[in-house]
Amino acid sequence: MLGPATTTPPKTTTTTTAKAVEPKREAILDSALQLMSERTFHGCPVPLIAEHAGVATGTIYRYFDSKETLANAVYQRWKGELARRLLDGMADREATPVHARELFHLWWTSLTQFVTEHPRAFTFLELHHHEPYLDETSQSLALQIDVAAVQTIEQGQRDGAIRPGNPALLVALAYGAFSGLGRAKHAFGDLFEDSAFAEAEDAVWDLLAAPTTD
Amino acid sequence: MLGPATTTPPKTTTTTTAKAVEPKREAILDSALQLMSERTFHGCPVPLIAEHAGVATGTIYRYFDSKETLANAVYQRWKGELARRLLDGMADREATPVHARELFHLWWTSLTQFVTEHPRAFTFLELHHHEPYLDETSQSLALQIDVAAVQTIEQGQRDGAIRPGNPALLVALAYGAFSGLGRAKHAFGDLFEDSAFAEAEDAVWDLLAAPTTD
Amino acid sequence: MLGPATTTPPKTTTTTTAKAVEPKREAILDSALQLMSERTFHGCPVPLIAEHAGVATGTIYRYFDSKETLANAVYQRWKGELARRLLDGMADREATPVHARELFHLWWTSLTQFVTEHPRAFTFLELHHHEPYLDETSQSLALQIDVAAVQTIEQGQRDGAIRPGNPALLVALAYGAFSGLGRAKHAFGDLFEDSAFAEAEDAVWDLLAAPTTD
Amino acid sequence: MLGPATTTPPKTTTTTTAKAVEPKREAILDSALQLMSERTFHGCPVPLIAEHAGVATGTIYRYFDSKETLANAVYQRWKGELARRLLDGMADREATPVHARELFHLWWTSLTQFVTEHPRAFTFLELHHHEPYLDETSQSLALQIDVAAVQTIEQGQRDGAIRPGNPALLVALAYGAFSGLGRAKHAFGDLFEDSAFAEAEDAVWDLLAAPTTD
DNA sequence: TATGAATGAGCGTTCATTCAT
DNA sequence: AATGAATGAACGCTCATTCAT
Numbered sequence: 001m002l003g004p005a006t007t008t009p010p011k012t013t014t015t016t017t018a019k020a021v022e023p024k025r026e027a028i029l030d031s032a033l034q035l036m037s038e039r040t041f042h043g044c045p046v047p048l049i050a051e052h053a054g055v056a057t058g059t060i061y062r063y064f065d066s067k068e069t070l071a072n073a074v075y076q077r078w079k080g081e082l083a084r085r086l087l088d089g090m091a092d093r094e095a096t097p098v099h100a101r102e103l104f105h106l107w108w109t110s111l112t113q114f115v116t117e118h119p120r121a122f123t124f125l126e127l128h129h130h131e132p133y134l135d136e137t138s139q140s141l142a143l144q145i146d147v148a149a150v151q152t153i154e155q156g157q158r159d160g161a162i163r164p165g166n167p168a169l170l171v172a173l174a175y176g177a178f179s180g181l182g183r184a185k186h187a188f189g190d191l192f193e194d195s196a197f198a199e200a201e202d203a204v205w206d207l208l209a210a211p212t213t214d
Numbered sequence: 215m216l217g218p219a220t221t222t223p224p225k226t227t228t229t230t231t232a233k234a235v236e237p238k239r240e241a242i243l244d245s246a247l248q249l250m251s252e253r254t255f256h257g258c259p260v261p262l263i264a265e266h267a268g269v270a271t272g273t274i275y276r277y278f279d280s281k282e283t284l285a286n287a288v289y290q291r292w293k294g295e296l297a298r299r300l301l302d303g304m305a306d307r308e309a310t311p312v313h314a315r316e317l318f319h320l321w322w323t324s325l326t327q328f329v330t331e332h333p334r335a336f337t338f339l340e341l342h343h344h345e346p347y348l349d350e351t352s353q354s355l356a357l358q359i360d361v362a363a364v365q366t367i368e369q370g371q372r373d374g375a376i377r378p379g380n381p382a383l384l385v386a387l388a389y390g391a392f393s394g395l396g397r398a399k400h401a402f403g404d405l406f407e408d409s410a411f412a413e414a415e416d417a418v419w420d421l422l423a424a425p426t427t428d
Numbered sequence: 429m430l431g432p433a434t435t436t437p438p439k440t441t442t443t444t445t446a447k448a449v450e451p452k453r454e455a456i457l458d459s460a461l462q463l464m465s466e467r468t469f470h471g472c473p474v475p476l477i478a479e480h481a482g483v484a485t486g487t488i489y490r491y492f493d494s495k496e497t498l499a500n501a502v503y504q505r506w507k508g509e510l511a512r513r514l515l516d517g518m519a520d521r522e523a524t525p526v527h528a529r530e531l532f533h534l535w536w537t538s539l540t541q542f543v544t545e546h547p548r549a550f551t552f553l554e555l556h557h558h559e560p561y562l563d564e565t566s567q568s569l570a571l572q573i574d575v576a577a578v579q580t581i582e583q584g585q586r587d588g589a590i591r592p593g594n595p596a597l598l599v600a601l602a603y604g605a606f607s608g609l610g611r612a613k614h615a616f617g618d619l620f621e622d623s624a625f626a627e628a629e630d631a632v633w634d635l636l637a638a639p640t641t642d
Numbered sequence: 643m644l645g646p647a648t649t650t651p652p653k654t655t656t657t658t659t660a661k662a663v664e665p666k667r668e669a670i671l672d673s674a675l676q677l678m679s680e681r682t683f684h685g686c687p688v689p690l691i692a693e694h695a696g697v698a699t700g701t702i703y704r705y706f707d708s709k710e711t712l713a714n715a716v717y718q719r720w721k722g723e724l725a726r727r728l729l730d731g732m733a734d735r736e737a738t739p740v741h742a743r744e745l746f747h748l749w750w751t752s753l754t755q756f757v758t759e760h761p762r763a764f765t766f767l768e769l770h771h772h773e774p775y776l777d778e779t780s781q782s783l784a785l786q787i788d789v790a791a792v793q794t795i796e797q798g799q800r801d802g803a804i805r806p807g808n809p810a811l812l813v814a815l816a817y818g819a820f821s822g823l824g825r826a827k828h829a830f831g832d833l834f835e836d837s838a839f840a841e842a843e844d845a846v847w848d849l850l851a852a853p854t855t856d
Numbered sequence: 857t858a859t860g861a862a863t864g865a866g867c868g869t870t871c872a873t874t875c876a877t
Numbered sequence: 878a879a880t881g882a883a884t885g886a887a888c889g890c891t892c893a894t895t896c897a898t
Contacts, residue, residue, distance in 0.1 A: 858888105858898100859896100859897100859898080860887100860895100860896100860897105860898100861895105861896095861897095861898105862895085863880105863891100863892105863894085863895075863896100864893105864895100864898090865893095866890105866891085866892090866893105867889105867890080867891065867892090868888105868889095868890090868891100869887105869888080869889085869890100870886105870887085870888065870889100871884105871885100871886095871887090871888090872884100872885105872886095872887105872898095873883105873884085873885100873886105874882105874883085874884075875880100875881100875882095875883090875884100876880100876881105876882095876883100877879100877880080877881100877887100
């Protein structure tokens with residue numbers, strides 16, 4: 001129902017294609033993204049989403065079975081996009097092994113690009129962590145990202161580049177640091193330059209890096 | 215009502231006392247805390263809070279003017295409790311100056327104790343960052359905590375113990391790391407020992423610490 | 429339940445006695461009168477009446493079975509008072525027959541005194557004409573007043589002093605004129621002197637009087 | 643929407659037209675009129691109005707912002723209708739000056755027709771004099787009617803046809819007499835012929851007329 | 857396919873009434 | 878006799894969802 005239109009011949013991105021093919025669906029997804037990232041899921045009436053999307057209320061139900069379905073579609077669209085960026089970087093590693101620091105750079109840069117290009121999507125995903133209306137597909141996307149990160153950490157630990165300890169814990173800390181910065185930038189935008197994420201990279205690496213024994 | 219019982223000799227917590235004095239008010243606050251930390255503010259009907267508290271719906275309105283007032287009361291109760299713990303630790307510093315690492319230990323430990331003792335309160339506070347129904351009192355409590363943290367970072371930077379850069383950024387990273395861990399523990403409890411927070415302390419310190427130049 | 433305390437020896441007015449004997453009941457009746465004449469019956473919460481009377485909410489239910497009972501008690505108290513004044517004047521006529529114009533003067537003056545002394549009671553009675561919660565006792569008080577007026581008109585018609593026609597119609601017109609003035613004075617008080625009612629008397633008499641044939 | 647259909651040839655009432663165009667809105671206005679003229683504003687639950695109109699509760703809010711808005715719409719619809727009738731008669735006077743007695747006849751007849759055709763509307767307007775939920779538009783309609791009546795009285799006084807004295811007082815008496823009759827007819831319908839209003843006209847004129855000095 | 861008027865369950869809140877104290 | 882905390886049905890209103898057009 002939601003998946004990428006795999007049958008379309010030329011390899012343009014799903015988003016672009018879909019926009020041309022189903023403009024109302026896209027408008028609805030965009031409006032839901034924006035409004036649900038400002039108010040919450042429950043704070044966000046369907047008729048309001050419709051109005052914002054320039055569409056009749058009933059139209060939303062032609063594309064999505066329910067409000068929950070819509071929220072899951074938004075979640076999956078953007079968590080999927082994030083996963084793609086994050087995992088693409090990781091995937092290359094398999095071919096030629098890279099140093100952990102480099103991988104971390106890739107990971108941090110991907111996150112940064114994502115927040116910068118899609119700040120609302122980032123806010124939405126932060127706000128909708130583990131909400132009860134997220135279905136299995138949504139949950140598993142989140143898991144994929146975590147698992148990949150954990151595996152990367154584990155590899156780094158085997159290489160001695162990353163400090164020992166529960167890898168999930170390190171992932172939680174690093175991702176938490178990133179999202180803490182994202183939230184702060186969102187809340188007190190004026191306190192931070194656009195370069196804040198880049199500035200923070202070294203600090204967060206030191207959180208992960210194996211202590212230098214000298 | 216909420217203030218620290220500074221005159222009571224050693225160990226009568228405010229909560230306990232209040233519970234004896236106004237049991238229904240406490241039951242309502244507790245139920246609101248729990249339910250609003252699971253669902254959102256808007257996802258949490260007043261009648262449900264009432265039922266959970268073992269109280270009639272109307273009773274809630276004898277104690278709180280509105281649902282928003284109730285949410286603010288919960289927020290202030292727990293953000294206040296957190297602020298107290300965090301700022302009490304800081305306050306001692308004024309007398310005898312302490313090393314930044316020690317202050318960080320104090321800060322980290324206070325947060326850890328808070329999450330451990332009141333996991334739901336932590337989740338509630340995370341979920342209700344900057345919501346529009348938070349009143350000025352609530353907002354200013356949040357600010358106090360942030361300001362104190364920033365000042366501590368600045369002091370550490372002057373001492374050379376903490377890495378240079380925008381102090382607000384470092385606070386966002388460190389607090390983000392902490393809350394990332396908190397969220398992960400909440401979501402995948404079985405992956406983490408109770409000691410996870412203690413384990414993480416050194417890593418997060420390395421996030422803040424001035425790099426050792428050797 | 430509401431009747432005058434007939435057992436008390438000295439012939440002081442019921443009101444005075446009752447006030448001494450049952451001060452809370454009086455306070456409640458007074459507050460209900462005032463509030464129900466400003467807002468309506470349904471616009472007037474029982475707890476508000478209680479607060480205004482300086483009494484606990486529950487106390488009202490010690491004196492009155494229900495809000496409706498209370499409204500009826502207020503109605504009967506004041507419609508009764510009005511009836512007494514109106515009928516006392518009429519009663520004297522039986523002994524020595526008087527001219528219709530004189531009787532009208534008596535009637536008009538009694539009404540005037542009542543409105544002047546108890547403006548809120550007048551407003552209350554106007555507002556609570558034929559409301560569904562008025563019981564039979566209340567209704568019959570209203571009827572008594574009307575019947576007496578009609579009989580007086582009929583007598584005047586027999587004497588040739590009052591114009592012919594349906595006596596009930598003339599009563600409705602005359603009483604309507606009076607209450608129209610009362611309402612206007614209440615609404616635009618500054619437009620009318622206190623003497624307005626006296627000024628109007630002759631005009632209203634001309635409404636009733638048999639046309640002078642010359 | 644409410645305006646007079648001045649272009650329609652002879653007899654298509656606005657109401658009929660509107661009924662065709664927005665039948666639910668009309669049904670709601672009619673039900674509100676009826677119910678609010680029997681009970682009061684506060685005595686009249688929105689769901690009851692909805693049920694009476696054969697409409698779901700929520701539908702009322704598609705047409706009116708609030709219960710108060712609805713009450714004002716009813717008030718303005720009928721006070722406006724009354725004003726139109728009353729003022730149209732007056733307006734003609736400007737062209738060819740008419741004797742006060744004739745103007746009074748016009749006024750009385752207009753009122754009579756209004757009560758006869760729309761008895762519930764009359765009751766509604768009587769019941770909702772100066773209620774706090776009436777907005778400025780509603781208030782000003784009431785004022786217009788009063789002002790026109792006062793001006794007419796003043797003109798009659800200058801002509802010597804109407805008795806001297808405060809014109810507002812005379813208006814209050816005459817309008818009061820009319821509405822007293824209206825109320826009586828409503829309450830004890832069987833006591834009065836349909837011709838009651840016509841019968842009363844001379845009597846009320848004598849209330850206003852300058853006394854014949856002979 | 858798209859609409860948006862209509863629905864009615866359910867929301868936040870009030871208030872007539874009760875009852876333990 | 879008097880209180881006022883507590884109740885829960887019912888209030889004014891909203892909103893996820895449906896369906897005739």
